[in-house]
Amino acid sequence: GAGVSQSPSNKVTEKGKDVELRCDPISGHTALYWYRQSLGQGLEFLIYFQGNSAPDKSGLPSDRFSAERTGGSVSTLTIQRTQQEDSAVYLCASSPGFEQYFGPGTRLTVT
Amino acid sequence: GDSVTQMEGPVTLSEEAFLTINCTYTATGYPSLFWYVQYPGEGLQLLLKATKADDKGSNKGFEATYRKETTSFHLEKGSVQVSDSAVYFCALSDSGGGADGLTFGKGTHLIIQP
Numbered sequence: 208g209a210g211v212s213q214s215p216s217n218k219v220t221e222k223g224k225d226v227e228l229r230c231d232p233i234s235g236h237t238a239l240y241w242y243r244q245s246l247g248q249g250l251e252f253l254i255y256f257q258g259n260s261a262p263d264k265s266g267l268p269s270d271r272f273s274a275e276r277t278g279g280s281v282s283t284l285t286i287q288r289t290q291q292e293d294s295a296v297y298l299c300a301s302s303p304g305f306e307q308y309f310g311p312g313t314r315l316t317v318t
Numbered sequence: 319g320d321s322v323t324q325m326e327g328p329v330t331l332s333e334e335a336f337l338t339i340n341c342t343y344t345a346t347g348y349p350s351l352f353w354y355v356q357y358p359g360e361g362l363q364l365l366l367k368a369t370k371a372d373d374k375g376s377n378k379g380f381e382a383t384y385r386k387e388t389t390s391f392h393l394e395k396g397s398v399q400v401s402d403s404a405v406y407f408c409a410l411s412d413s414g415g416g417a418d419g420l421t422f423g424k425g426t427h428l429i430i431q432p
Contacts (some may be wrong), residue, residue, distance in 0.1 A: 211361075249423070249424040249425065250425075298362065300362075305350075306364055308364070309354075309362040309363070310361055311360070311361040
């Protein structure tokens with residue numbers, strides 16, 4: 208069946224612009240996760256959704272980051288006023304309850 | 319807080335060699351442990367898992383045993399192949415994969431030479 212998909216696969220943006228990253232989870236998976244993978248920090252957990260709600264947003268790196276999930280399905284991660292340190296691969300994962308299945312990621316480059 | 323420590327590599331081996339990638343962890347609770355693999359140009363894939371002490375996870379010839387007394391989850395394979403070249407991540411979850419997300423090690427780059 209279809210796995211987790213993310214779009215765009217690559218995004219180059221200028222410093223100060225806003226970007227939206229999209230995640231389509233596996234159908235029926237109730238949990239959805241966002242992670243960031245960068246050379247300096249490795250893999251960092253950002254936020255978790257159970258259904259449409261995110262119980263804890265403290266993992267988001269700054270208040271420029273926000274995320275939402277609608278209809279218990281698609282999620283978007285929005286970064287406002289991007290900075291060069293936001294350059295990374297953003298990974299989404301979904302889960303039916305325990306194991307997490309990862310998408311291919313969005314590579315964000317801020318110039 | 320929780321943390322995972324693993325050898326970063328690169329680790330270079332010849333085909334058919336024995337592989338060990340060390341992983342140790344610290345956690346406040348009683349975590350579940352995972353190994354993920356990232357092949358070149360691909361996303362993270364779950365390789366194996368263990369949810370309680372002395373559990374052995376296995377898949378594709380790889381094995382890892384959950385050792386609570388040494389807080390370790392070392393990955394082993396008896397005979398590696400060129401196709402095993404990838405980055406391997408050790409990870410833990412304090413909540414069985416729930417609200418805390420996964421805590422990852424920094425990854426070990428494995429290179430297998432023919």
